[in-house]
Amino acid sequence: MEKLSSAAVVPQLFRNIIIAVVVFADESLLQISGNSKFLEKLRLFLVTCFFFFLRSLPSLVPFANPNSKRGFRFTPEKKLEISDCAESGIGRAIWQLLSAMNEIPVNSRKYQFVRSLAEKLIDENHGENSIALFDLNRRVLNASFRRTLSLLEAAVERNRRYTGEPVPRGLNRLVRAAVRAVGDGFTGLGGEETADQSAEKLAAELLWLAEKMAVYGVVDEAVEKWASASNLAWLALWSEPRLQCSFVQISALLFKEAKDIEMGREEEAAEEEKWREIKKKMLISWIPLLCQASNGADKPVLRSAERAELEKVLEKMISELKEDEQEQVFSLWLHHYTHSASSDWPDLNASYVRW
Numbered sequence: 001m002e003k004l005s006s007a008a009v010v011p012q013l014f015r016n017i018i019i020a021v022v023v024f025a026d027e028s029l030l031q032i033s034g035n036s037k038f039l040e041k042l043r044l045f046l047v048t049c050f051f052f053f054l055r056s057l058p059s060l061v062p063f064a065n066p067n068s069k070r071g072f073r074f075t076p077e078k079k080l081e082i083s084d085c086a087e088s089g090i091g092r093a094i095w096q097l098l099s100a101m102n103e104i105p106v107n108s109r110k111y112q113f114v115r116s117l118a119e120k121l122i123d124e125n126h127g128e129n130s131i132a133l134f135d136l137n138r139r140v141l142n143a144s145f146r147r148t149l150s151l152l153e154a155a156v157e158r159n160r161r162y163t164g165e166p167v168p169r170g171l172n173r174l175v176r177a178a179v180r181a182v183g184d185g186f187t188g189l190g191g192e193e194t195a196d197q198s199a200e201k202l203a204a205e206l207l208w209l210a211e212k213m214a215v216y217g218v219v220d221e222a223v224e225k226w227a228s229a230s231n232l233a234w235l236a237l238w239s240e241p242r243l244q245c246s247f248v249q250i251s252a253l254l255f256k257e258a259k260d261i262e263m264g265r266e267e268e269a270a271e272e273e274k275w276r277e278i279k280k281k282m283l284i285s286w287i288p289l290l291c292q293a294s295n296g297a298d299k300p301v302l303r304s305a306e307r308a309e310l311e312k313v314l315e316k317m318i319s320e321l322k323e324d325e326q327e328q329v330f331s332l333w334l335h336h337y338t339h340s341a342s343s344d345w346p347d348l349n350a351s352y353v354r355w
Contacts, residue, residue, distance in 0.1 A: 203246035
């Protein structure tokens with residue numbers, strides 16, 4: 001393990017030194033290029049070449065790639081994340097299919113096969129009207145939602161680190177464009193997920209899982225996990241517009257489901273307090289993104305009727321909070337709503353005035 005630690009630290013240090021040199025050189029080239037389009041294009045070309053060199057670094061330097069046969073290799077035992085239903089062959093089969101769905105590139109002809117087969121098994125379980133199979137679906141879908149959410153947060157974090165905001169001083173839009181062209185290659189430095197496991201793909205899969213869980217009536221844990229994903233919500237503010245669209249769609253679905261969960265229950269005081277806290281966390285985490293990303297990349301993420309419906313859901317959820325909690329949510333909404341130049345949604349003005 002000591003050898004493994006050294007092997008992991010060296011490439012990280014080497015990469016940080018290289019990036020620091022690139023930032024310094026880019027600042028110097030930026031001053032020299034001035035208003036010359038030719039020099040600006042030359043600068044972009046040189047930076048792009050440099051990042052392509054970094055992309056090929058793992059295959060050139062043995063210690064930079066922990067998975068290389070010439071370096072150290074450490075493969076921890078993969079634990080089954082649904083141990084409470086591991087005794088069921090059906091449960092293990094669905095789990096394997098859903099895990100493979102995360103790992104297979106979306107452009108592979110096998111991707112749709114795996115996803116369709118998983119959906120077929122889940123549908124057949126649901127159609128049996130069996131309490132045991134209903135509970136099995138719930139546990140497998142919850143486990144897959146947790147896994148996909150974890151993978152998504154890690155992917156978004158890597159995107160922010162290498163291609164998103166905030167960025168090191170001196171790396172302007174042109175340099176970020178060059179980084180994006182080869183950004184996926186950086187993941188190989190740490191032996192992490194491949195570029196096939198992109199954040200956009202994982203977000204689409206998470207939305208698919210949330211929709212399935214809503215249809216089968218097992219969406220409670222998805223709502224709770226999404227409400228607790230405050231770090232992902234913060235990272236989402238600097239994500240690409242297409243990725244933000246998926247986040248808005250997931251949030252819209254789970255906000256509505258959170259309201260329905262509350263309406264359909266007669267809870268004890270402790271359970272009522274739990275769901276009130278979940279709703280508060282969900283509002284605080286995801287309202288900033290709703291204010292910023294509702295317009296999408298080229299068209300609104302939600303239709304007019306969906307936007308109006310979600311506004312009513314948000315107003316209802318806020319009204320059920322304590323007075324000081326309402327003030328916290330409304331202050332957050334007002335800040336992001338007034339500072340978003342490209343969006344005027346969600347419009348909670350009437351609710352704010354009543355408060």
